[in-house]
Amino acid sequence: MQFEQAIPVQWLAEFIGAELRGDTEQLATGINEIHMVTPGDISFVDFEKYYDKCLNSAATIIIINKDVECPAGKTLLVCKDPFDAYIKIVKRFRPFEPATKMISDSAVIGEGTHIQPGVFVGNHVRIGKDCLIHPNVTIYDHTIIGDNVVIHSGTVIGADAFYFKRYKARDTQYEKMVSCGRVVLEDDVEIGACCTVDRGVSGDTVIGKGTKLDNHIQVGHDTVVGKNCLFASQVGVAGVAHIEDEVILWGQVGVNKDLTIGKGAIILAQSGVPSSVDGGKVYFGSPVEEAKTKMKELAWIKRLPEIWQKLNNTK
Amino acid sequence: MQFEQAIPVQWLAEFIGAELRGDTEQLATGINEIHMVTPGDISFVDFEKYYDKCLNSAATIIIINKDVECPAGKTLLVCKDPFDAYIKIVKRFRPFEPATKMISDSAVIGEGTHIQPGVFVGNHVRIGKDCLIHPNVTIYDHTIIGDNVVIHSGTVIGADAFYFKRYKARDTQYEKMVSCGRVVLEDDVEIGACCTVDRGVSGDTVIGKGTKLDNHIQVGHDTVVGKNCLFASQVGVAGVAHIEDEVILWGQVGVNKDLTIGKGAIILAQSGVPSSVDGGKVYFGSPVEEAKTKMKELAWIKRLPEIWQKLNNTK
Amino acid sequence: MQFEQAIPVQWLAEFIGAELRGDTEQLATGINEIHMVTPGDISFVDFEKYYDKCLNSAATIIIINKDVECPAGKTLLVCKDPFDAYIKIVKRFRPFEPATKMISDSAVIGEGTHIQPGVFVGNHVRIGKDCLIHPNVTIYDHTIIGDNVVIHSGTVIGADAFYFKRYKARDTQYEKMVSCGRVVLEDDVEIGACCTVDRGVSGDTVIGKGTKLDNHIQVGHDTVVGKNCLFASQVGVAGVAHIEDEVILWGQVGVNKDLTIGKGAIILAQSGVPSSVDGGKVYFGSPVEEAKTKMKELAWIKRLPEIWQKLNNTK
Numbered sequence: 001m002q003f004e005q006a007i008p009v010q011w012l013a014e015f016i017g018a019e020l021r022g023d024t025e026q027l028a029t030g031i032n033e034i035h036m037v038t039p040g041d042i043s044f045v046d047f048e049k050y051y052d053k054c055l056n057s058a059a060t061i062i063i064i065n066k067d068v069e070c071p072a073g074k075t076l077l078v079c080k081d082p083f084d085a086y087i088k089i090v091k092r093f094r095p096f097e098p099a100t101k102m103i104s105d106s107a108v109i110g111e112g113t114h115i116q117p118g119v120f121v122g123n124h125v126r127i128g129k130d131c132l133i134h135p136n137v138t139i140y141d142h143t144i145i146g147d148n149v150v151i152h153s154g155t156v157i158g159a160d161a162f163y164f165k166r167y168k169a170r171d172t173q174y175e176k177m178v179s180c181g182r183v184v185l186e187d188d189v190e191i192g193a194c195c196t197v198d199r200g201v202s203g204d205t206v207i208g209k210g211t212k213l214d215n216h217i218q219v220g221h222d223t224v225v226g227k228n229c230l231f232a233s234q235v236g237v238a239g240v241a242h243i244e245d246e247v248i249l250w251g252q253v254g255v256n257k258d259l260t261i262g263k264g265a266i267i268l269a270q271s272g273v274p275s276s277v278d279g280g281k282v283y284f285g286s287p288v289e290e291a292k293t294k295m296k297e298l299a300w301i302k303r304l305p306e307i308w309q310k311l312n313n314t315k
Numbered sequence: 316m317q318f319e320q321a322i323p324v325q326w327l328a329e330f331i332g333a334e335l336r337g338d339t340e341q342l343a344t345g346i347n348e349i350h351m352v353t354p355g356d357i358s359f360v361d362f363e364k365y366y367d368k369c370l371n372s373a374a375t376i377i378i379i380n381k382d383v384e385c386p387a388g389k390t391l392l393v394c395k396d397p398f399d400a401y402i403k404i405v406k407r408f409r410p411f412e413p414a415t416k417m418i419s420d421s422a423v424i425g426e427g428t429h430i431q432p433g434v435f436v437g438n439h440v441r442i443g444k445d446c447l448i449h450p451n452v453t454i455y456d457h458t459i460i461g462d463n464v465v466i467h468s469g470t471v472i473g474a475d476a477f478y479f480k481r482y483k484a485r486d487t488q489y490e491k492m493v494s495c496g497r498v499v500l501e502d503d504v505e506i507g508a509c510c511t512v513d514r515g516v517s518g519d520t521v522i523g524k525g526t527k528l529d530n531h532i533q534v535g536h537d538t539v540v541g542k543n544c545l546f547a548s549q550v551g552v553a554g555v556a557h558i559e560d561e562v563i564l565w566g567q568v569g570v571n572k573d574l575t576i577g578k579g580a581i582i583l584a585q586s587g588v589p590s591s592v593d594g595g596k597v598y599f600g601s602p603v604e605e606a607k608t609k610m611k612e613l614a615w616i617k618r619l620p621e622i623w624q625k626l627n628n629t630k
Numbered sequence: 631m632q633f634e635q636a637i638p639v640q641w642l643a644e645f646i647g648a649e650l651r652g653d654t655e656q657l658a659t660g661i662n663e664i665h666m667v668t669p670g671d672i673s674f675v676d677f678e679k680y681y682d683k684c685l686n687s688a689a690t691i692i693i694i695n696k697d698v699e700c701p702a703g704k705t706l707l708v709c710k711d712p713f714d715a716y717i718k719i720v721k722r723f724r725p726f727e728p729a730t731k732m733i734s735d736s737a738v739i740g741e742g743t744h745i746q747p748g749v750f751v752g753n754h755v756r757i758g759k760d761c762l763i764h765p766n767v768t769i770y771d772h773t774i775i776g777d778n779v780v781i782h783s784g785t786v787i788g789a790d791a792f793y794f795k796r797y798k799a800r801d802t803q804y805e806k807m808v809s810c811g812r813v814v815l816e817d818d819v820e821i822g823a824c825c826t827v828d829r830g831v832s833g834d835t836v837i838g839k840g841t842k843l844d845n846h847i848q849v850g851h852d853t854v855v856g857k858n859c860l861f862a863s864q865v866g867v868a869g870v871a872h873i874e875d876e877v878i879l880w881g882q883v884g885v886n887k888d889l890t891i892g893k894g895a896i897i898l899a900q901s902g903v904p905s906s907v908d909g910g911k912v913y914f915g916s917p918v919e920e921a922k923t924k925m926k927e928l929a930w931i932k933r934l935p936e937i938w939q940k941l942n943n944t945k
Contacts, residue, residue: 064408099747103764116414117416118451118453118766134926136433136451138748140783153453154424155768156783159782159783159845160822162844162858171839172858173818173858174842174858192511193513193530194469194782194784196822196824196845215471215511215533216409216509216533216846217864218844228487228489233533233535233553234549234569236846236863238863240619251553252882269569270569271573274899286899297934300614302617304616304940307937308622311622311626314944429728431750432730433728433768449768449789450729451768465790467789468750468770469826505806507783507792525803525804527792529792530786531846531848543803545804547792547869548792548826548848549884566884567866567902616930620930623937626937629944
């Protein structure tokens with residue numbers, strides 16, 4: 001998330017109750033998770049094993065729970081609970097804004113776009129031209145929708161990331177990583193009925209131009225789907241997946257987080273994709289293999305009685 | 316789809332910019348995909364390998380992209396892009412009609428039927444007697460619902476078929492096959508929460524009398540489900556499937572398109588049905604086999620270490 | 631279900647047209663399915679093989695279709711169709727109450743709770759403090775929600791149990807077991823978008839304190855989920871399951887009815903759990919096995935060509 005205006009680190013230090021180290025005149029221009037940071041961003045780290053990664057990242061301002069040496073050109077905000085401090089800043093600059101009516105006054109809706117009854121359009125949503133939003137769709141705050149987009153009934157765009165942390169040392173409940181990211185649906189996207197596309201934790205979940213989703217599909221937070229993909233019904237894609245252009249996922253396929261599906265790959269129905277796969281090939285199984293390999297395996301399994309018979313005859 | 320009144324082919328030729336061949340006085344009474352046509356229907360064909368199938372079908376009026384010989388008693392409408400012409404006619408005779416309120420004035424709702432708050436009932440919908448439609452259900456235009464039907468919240472009846480075509484010669488985007496078909500829910504059907512039943516592309520998607528669906532179920536376009544079936548939660552049935560009477564699908568089963576599941580078949584949980592299966596049997600696996608065959612296979616797999624051991628001892 | 635006030639058995643006998651046997655002055659304090667009964671309850675039995683179980687249960691008043699000997703301290707209500715009589719009583723004491731607006735007058739909503747537009751809150755619902763109910767959620771009658779609960783859009787809490795009976799002797803249609811149970815969401819629960827949690831048939835479906843559900847999740851009737859569980863997207867849990875504390879179910883896992891998943895168990899994505907599993911272990915596959923066992927099996931399958939080769943060399 002980028003801030004609407006830059007925030008002095010001295011204000012931040014006071015706001016979260018942290019000690020300032022390094023450059024005390026710095027301005028923060030955004031706040032992001034460590035894997036999404038760009039220069040000017042605030043990020044946080046609370047496990048010693050990730051200190052180096054965070055201190056060497058593009059983040060300019062780092063909330064940290066140990067008074068380590070500050071790298072040149074950066075600012076450290078040293079405090080006891082960096083996670084809590086991060087959440088406090090997120091909530092301050094992207095607060096929950098209760099809605100009082102189905103279409104918010106701050107939504108911008110393009111010419112030729114038709115919004116059917118029962119649709120909720122949240123605060124700061126932007127919808128392009130010539131879209132058709134069917135009844136009972138929900139579009140959460142800050143969602144960005146391009147031109148010629150169709151969304152079918154019951155679908156929910158921009159719900160929170162499913163992202164909970166548990167600090168065993170602290171207590172036994174899960175704590176929520178509050179989302180401040182968005183969903184971006186590019187031009188010519190069509191989304192079926194009863195789908196969910198969650199917003200990014202701090203960045204964007206993106207559905208690329210011309211991609212078509214059938215019904216009951218889940219797209220997790222921070223996932224980026226390319227152009228002209230087709231997902232059949234009941235596909236589930238976890239968070240932070242990267243699905244390149246022209247990928248086809250057949251019905252009930254499951255895709256794990258933190259992976260890449262290469263351009264033009266086809267995943268057959270009910271398969272499970274645990275890690276990255278190359279483009280241009282057809283895959284099947286849970287976990288997936290190339291479909292022809294998997295089919296051979298299934299044929300080999302059917303030969304087991306024959307193998308057993310032969311083994312007994314061999315004796 | 317049948318037209319409300321017959322359309323002269325000369326009007327059609329002018330409307331889509333086509334050359335007329337054969338009987339130029341013919342009247343079109345409907346428009347359908349090739350596998351749904353009946354006499355009086357318009358259909359279209361744009362691939363040479365399907366010409367014969369279409370010319371020999373029951374269709375009376377054929378939109379085609381080559382000036383071939385016209386079969387006796389038929390009319391050809393010759394034009395460059397038959398797909399575009401077909402879509403243009405569909406949109407002209409089943410236009411999208413924007414809704415201005417949750418229950419359309421043209422809907423007909425039977426005595427004793429109760430519609431809870433937040434339900435959308437589209438144009439030309441007919442609902443029978445003594446039904447109960449729970450809150451936040453969406454019923455798209457032209458849906459037909461019988462008597463004693465129950466629909467639970469969040470369910471979407473009659474969303475568009477998931478049917479996109481891609482003409483590589485033309486451009487790289489998917490083009491939508493616009494649906495003009497309907498959903499028909501027969502008497503005594505109960506549909507759970509967050510289900511989707513898509514309408515037919517040009518014909519009807521049907522759920523037969525007395526059939527009960529649990530939650531999160533997908534039924535694709537043009538699928539016909541028989542009487543007294545039970546589908547457990549998260550079942551997905553693709554388009555153009557034929558599921559005969561008294562079939563039971565357990566949780567998370569996936570069913571492919573263009574197949575038949577015979578009367579009384581039982582498909583165990585998480586199975587995938589890639590092609591037609593006979594009635595009266597129990598199936599399991601992805602792809603499914605008869606459950607007892609599949610169970611034997613699973614047992615054989617467990618014996619692999621034993622087989623390996625024996626093989627080594629045999630040497 | 632407990633009655634608001636006790637019902638004399640003589641009134642019941644007249645209401646359902648049954649013969650009274652045993653204690654004719656008894657008062658009924660509730661009505662429950664046989665596996666949920668406590669003293670004071672009405673229950674029913676209509677198959678001879680279950681007579682003993684029902685007569686020896688905690689139920690005080692038993693609707694039965696044979697004039698058997700009445701156990702001491704109990705009352706029998708003898709009639710032809712105990713199932714119909716049970717349903718008649720349920721409908722009399724928990725009638726369907728049509729709603730006329732999105733938030734019922736009888737709902738009690740705690741301080742600090744925010745209900746977004748398009749949410750339906752049924753009759754007699756109780757919602758605690760500091761909850762956030764996102765747009766287009768549906769909460770059926772009698773649901774109980776604790777403090778600090780978040781429910782995302784499109785979710786349906788408290789729809790009917792998917793429970794149908796078929797009496798072949800009587801006719802060929804399924805008959806509905808009418809639900810009179812509830813859903814109870816304890817404090818600090820978060821439920822994603824497009825989820826369904828069905829109410830109990832006569833008891834409660836419970837989601838324990840601190841448990842977090844992702845999107846598109848199904849929780850069946852009378853299932854009890856413990857504290858601090860995590861369910862990933864598209865998980866389906868059938869009815870009457872018992873999931874202990876701190877269980878993690880990854881995406882698209884299916885869980886059968888009438889089983890227990892032990893504390894802290896982890897079920898990997900797309901697995902199917904057909905029967906009870908111990909806590910503290912990791913499982914995979916459909917049907918599930920311990921993950922390490924399953925992984926070995928998958929490795930053995932890949933060795934089949936090698937086994938075949940070796941077998942041929944051995945000859």
